[in-house]
Amino acid sequence: MARNRDDGVTLEQVAADFGIHPMTLSKWMRQTDVDDGVKPGMTSSEAAELREARRRIRLLEQENEVLKRAAAYFAQANLPKMTYPLVRELADDGIPVAVTCRVLGLARQPYYRWLAEPVTTAELDEAYRANALFDAHRDDPEFGYRFLADEARAAGEPMADRTAWRICSARGWWSVFGKKRGGKGRPGPPVHEDLVRRNFTADAPNQLWLSDISEHWTGEGKLYICAVKDVFSNRIVGYSIDSRMKSVLAVRALNNAVARRGDVAGCVLHSDRGSQFRSRKFVHALTRHGMTGSMGRVGAAGDNAAMESFFALLQRNVLDRRSWSTREELRIAIVTWIERTYHRRRRQTGLGRLTPVEYEVIMTPPASQAA
Template structure:
């Protein structure tokens, strides 16, 4: 692109041409410019001197400045509008640098975007050179592990998740875990705002049992639920599985924490002892342990059918509640329990010796659950 002639040179050429001593073509030739260029300079000079209508140099400069400012204001408004929409999205983490790339693709200068959003271009280009820092990578890995832990047991808040992270080989402080869990909305299902009532979790299975459940044979319908009792060491939790046919407790697991693994262990124990066929129905309430990924995965692995009752309808699982009522009256409320181990042995002894083999039930023809399962095939054959 040719360089612009100096303003002083232009004025001298115009002054010579205006004297009229030589034709315009000759003047242009003498000064080494084209005729059209000299004619344009003469026209601009007439406008500057007021001999012809048009915008002067100062007015043109002002107009250019106004247009430039308007263009900048439009760019700034577009940046602010896009930034408001970008940060309003339900996406974390909230990073401004990717927005700069999006705006640059729409011909908005990086420098303008950085100035409006309040950070330096050096910081942006440093991020662009290495978009994923080691800290970001570590946070992403921690979030993935926390999501898996919470999916297995939705009752876990950030404190319990922080405890479980150590077992998963992830080292992180509790405050960092709290920040990332809040950022990703990984909250315990028990967390709720003051004055608000938490809704029950959605069922992961249809209700295949309804009220008044009965079974024509063993290993057709199992009921399960979790109960708790306090000791001097803390609470002890029991997850039991009951066969509707004989009222026998076919599997149970006892632990100090009400995790999804407690329900999974009870179900695996029942499967190992009874070896049920496919399509057996396992009915529960809508507790988070029975809605967990681990529990559902075990059901699918053994081709069992999950079933869940209604919200707040204890009658849908009344047969299981009746067993817990007997346990409460005959074991839990009999005395104060000092240790979890002491209470655990008492529960196991009562289930295996008293409930299964000594306590006769009128619903079973005054037979114990073991006797009913043993003698019933003989009665049916007769």
């Protein structure tokens, strides 16, 4: 209608009839002339393609910026990183949240929930628990996570042992006596040389002892036993049973053996590299009794095979026979089997078809028996 208007009718009048601005109508007419090839210039289709190209270039630049910032953010010091603060920083710099979340593979809804509440109640509770565990670990670095959980509960931060383990594991708060964490989880260095080298023989009692720790589940949780075996007669000369595998478990088993056998100065006690046998308490107990420590190699079960064979018998004859509802029930069963069956009724080929008690009575001089 603007092009075919009558003489004397202005563009302003046509624009007013359609309720548009005259300048808008003039632009439409000029652009139509360009699209029709009447006038030189950029056509509408070319302008649309240019806008789309610019949009895609801008989007690629934003995505590249997100990747660069994310790489720099996560390459900082070895500290736990949160992705949502990075999304917020990029949004403040003009990069849309949708672009950042798509590049980083995040959902937007959780981000907006975090933005409304950066610190949740659960995270705050965990921070208080971690603080209580850290204080306990700093005061007593030899404590394991169970002891740390006890200390935290006493300080007013209740939590389950499993929660304490998760928090301590994530932050590397391990007992100084515990096994080395990280990598392949290999035990720490030995505190004694291997004096046995798989030669499990002895000419007399109290020359060579072996020790190890075993565990078994009950309805109340795990039960641990540390046993000490005299290689001369294969007799279990001392043992200790507890619900926790601490260094004191091994120390009590050693003290129990010394109390039964009397003078054991010069005796060699061989074990694996468990943290209980590398602890300062156990090493001091060996020194106090005049004994010499010995340790096998890492990952070599044969270095303590004679002790492992006893626990294999215990596993088959007691632990795996049935399920145990309480620790006390299993403890009584273990003690009964050791003292009645293993020591006095189970004959061993290596002892000439004698029991350990019979072998000691026959092979030990009367003076030594009285001692």
